[in-house]
Amino acid sequence: MKISICAPSYKRPHKVDTKKYLPGMVRYYVDPSEFDEYLNGNPGEQIIACAPGVQGNISRVRNHILKTELAAGADAVCTIDDDLRGIFYFEDHDTHRVEPDRFEWFLIKHSILAQEWGAKLWGINLSLDKQNYRENAPFSTTSYIGSPFTVFLKGNDCWYDEALPLKEDYDMTLQQLNKYRVVVRINKYYYDVKQAEQIGGAANMRTLDVEAAQMRLLQKKWGTNIVRIEKLTQNRSHKSTKVRRVDINPIIRAPIRGI
Numbered sequence: 001m002k003i004s005i006c007a008p009s010y011k012r013p014h015k016v017d018t019k020k021y022l023p024g025m026v027r028y029y030v031d032p033s034e035f036d037e038y039l040n041g042n043p044g045e046q047i048i049a050c051a052p053g054v055q056g057n058i059s060r061v062r063n064h065i066l067k068t069e070l071a072a073g074a075d076a077v078c079t080i081d082d083d084l085r086g087i088f089y090f091e092d093h094d095t096h097r098v099e100p101d102r103f104e105w106f107l108i109k110h111s112i113l114a115q116e117w118g119a120k121l122w123g124i125n126l127s128l129d130k131q132n133y134r135e136n137a138p139f140s141t142t143s144y145i146g147s148p149f150t151v152f153l154k155g156n157d158c159w160y161d162e163a164l165p166l167k168e169d170y171d172m173t174l175q176q177l178n179k180y181r182v183v184v185r186i187n188k189y190y191y192d193v194k195q196a197e198q199i200g201g202a203a204n205m206r207t208l209d210v211e212a213a214q215m216r217l218l219q220k221k222w223g224t225n226i227v228r229i230e231k232l233t234q235n236r237s238h239k240s241t242k243v244r245r246v247d248i249n250p251i252i253r254a255p256i257r258g259i
Contacts, residue, residue: 001076003107003151004069008061009082013038017194018084019045022100028082029065031055058147059160059168066152066159074154076111081148085192090130098189106189111151114184117141120156121176121183124149125190140185141258144173149191161221166214170252174222177254211248218250227252 006027007018013034018026019042030038032049039047054064062079069077087098087106098106114122123145147169158175160168176183219227228251 001108001111002074003076003078003104003111004072004074005078005080005103005107006065006069007080007082007084008055008058008065009038010034010055010058010061012082013041016042016045016082018080018082021084021086022103025100025103026080027069029061057162057165059162059165062147062160062168063162066156070152070154070156076107076151076153078107078149078151079147080150080191081193083194084148085194087124087149087189087191088128089189091188095128107151110184110186111153114151115153117182117184118180119176119182119184120153120158120180121145121172122151122153122185123183124186125188128190128192137259138187139259140187141182142177142254142256143183143185143259144170144252145176145183145185146191147172148193164214164218164221166211167218167250170218170227170250171221174226174252174254177256181256182258208248215248215250222252226254 004027005022005025006029007016009016009028009030011034013030016028016038024044024046027046027048028038028042029048029050031054032052035047035049038045050061050064054060065079066077087103089096089098110122114120119141126144126146150169150172158172158179161171161175164171173183215227215229219229221227230247230251
């Protein structure tokens with residue numbers, strides 16, 4: 001099975017941390033105007049210039065990567081963040097890392113599993129919280145798949161919504177469930193990324209107002225029964241004022257049987 005490992009990267013040519021974990025294994029898709037800076041700042045890495053006008057919208061970039069790699073003959077495309085510190089898992093009451101020399105085996109093994117289950121998308125857990133590792137349910141078939149680590153299989157016919165560049169992975173999970181009735185999440189493994197901790201990429205456009213607008217748009221697309229926006233009460237030190245804020249991560253509940 002031929003699997004391409006790719007990462008979009010934008011406006012942070014000297015902060016490509018994934019190369020420390022997977023040296024020389026990842027194809028980094030960058031804006032043509034930044035190609036030379038990325039090439040010079042990341043010797044030994046595979047730097048690919050996107051078509052002009054692609055960068056600036058992460059959904060558009062992800063679609064470009066998928067279409068390019070699948071058209072080139074890949075059986076699956078693994079897209080990861082450019083700040084991936086590692087893939088980890090729990091075993092024997094301890095935390096372990098998927099080592100670089102086992103990373104492709106890890107991808108192939110679970111891609112075959114997803115393929116046999118009829119899924120076109122699989123991913124892993126979202127955080128290191130051990131409570132997310134469900135010992136009695138090692139696989140989930142209707143759970144959210146986060147974009148810092150996703151694997152698309154050949155034959156996928158769902159594309160990222162360019163109107164939802166900050167909630168594209170929630171929307172993609174729902175698209176996959178709507179069309180194929182299944183996604184596969186391997187609960188044993190989880191990714192460690194910086195996400196909003198550094199500048200560049202999608203972090204440049206993340207504000208609470210933009211996040212809230214994106215959630216409303218996602219909810220409008222799929223309905224309030226499927227996309228739920230949770231309000232949180234905080235700042236109880238000021239007893240005279242109740243400060244309400246919206247969780248930037250929506251809750252999605254697709255009406256499809258599964259785990």
